Amino acid sequence: MSHGPASTPRPLLPELPLYYSLVGAYFFAFGMQFVLFPSLVAFVLHEGPTRVGLAQSALSAPMFCFLLFGGLFAERARPASAMATLHLFFAAVSITLSLVVSANALTYEVLILYAVLVGSCAAFLMPTRDAALNGVVAREIERGRNTSLATAAAATTAVQIGAQICGILFARQAGASPGPFLMAQAIALLIAAALSLTIRAPKPSGHERSVSGALRDLGDGLAYAFKNPIMAPMLISAAYVGVFVIGSFQVLFPLIIREAYGGSPVEQAGRLGALFASFWSASFVSAVLLSRLKPLERPGRALIASHLIGAAGLVSLAFITPFWLFTGVVLVWGLAAGVTISMSRTITQGAAHPQYLGRVLAVYSMGFMGGAPIGSALTGFAASQIGPHAAALIPGIGLAIAALVLAVTTPLWRFAPDAAVTPERLG
Secondary structure, eight states, rough: OSSSSSSOOOOOOOOOHHHHHHHHHHHHHHHHHEEEEEEEIIIIIIOOHHHHHHHHHHHHHHHHHHHHHHHHHHSSSSSSOOOOHHHHHHHHHHHHHHHHHHTTTHHHHHHHHHHHHHHHHHHHHHHHHHHHHHHHHHHHHHHHHOOOHHHHHHHHHHHHHHHHHHHHHHHGGGTTTHHHHHHHHHHHHHHHHHTTTOOOOOOOOOOOOSHHHHHHHHHHHHHHHHHHOOOOOOOOHHHHEEEIIIHHHHHHHHIIIIIIIOOOHHHHHHHHHHHHHHHHHHHHOOOOOOHSSOOSSSSHHHHHHHHHHHHHHHTTTOOOOOOHHHHEEEHHHHHHHHHHHHHHHHHHHHSOOOOGGGHHHHHHHHHHHHHHHHHHHHHHHHHHHHHHHHHHHHHHHHHHHHHHHHHHSSOOOOOOOGGGGGGGGGO
């Protein structure tokens, strides 16, 4: 009788809910960072648009540099111990920043260092956590708990977004005293570290441990990702979403709030938190609905349509003046974003061969992270030259053109999932 982790009966809780809890704890901390980091840059240090954009770039640029190595790491490390260690490192950095802020010693350079360390950590944590989902679903199926990968991916998205909303709403209360809230962020990460140890996956095997073997695997993963007829357009979509959405999203919201609505740092942080909470609440609603419905027959079409809605939302930022209208547009945009996230996760994790999963997820995430610093820097520069409202036109129009080109020139619009997104694909 086999005594491997997948076949040994244990009186433990189902593994999938524990995975969801791990995702929730991390993204609660991530949601807090969504508010705390730009608030520290724009509302506490009062930096200009260009430096706000560069600070946001510092969060995502390290991820772009290290994500491929993070993918190799995900295919070689035991998920439980690896994720626990990475969460502990992230928590230590958050505790350090909390102490610096509480001592009134915060500088722009300290924030940049924090961003680089956090971004580097996330480059290894993200593919390790995402790749672990396939194994969790496979082990749950072996134990008689049948959940498809598409359903688990949509549920993970819902948990992610719901936890981000809670973190955003909690961080709204920080105001001019963010130090204790950074400590709360660290506590959430410590909880995530403990939950990581409940993932019962064995250490991966079958990969060379030498440097030359790792580099060869790196090249094989890149070749597979860019030659696959579905993965290649998904990588393109990730890249343009990173440039046109993530970068501008992070920069335009705080700048528009500061320039158009004014108020004290507490009021501005409250408005920023309200916008982020509105966006992610709407995303949560659409992600939950997708997790409860039968998997879409044409997820690529839903993905491209959601990009076009996002483009319309960006363009509208050039004309919005009342804050309630700004919030309404963000709500609609958030509904579309929930579709984007769910479809991206479903298509990417379902279409990728298990042998290349960690590397494919890393390359896909690189599209976001590589585009985000470019988008943040360009949006910040454009906002400094023509104002944040007019600057929104550039990524909005760019996103619309990119989505239409993707629909016309790639198979993604016609893509219909087959056995690649069913539980049998996990074997």
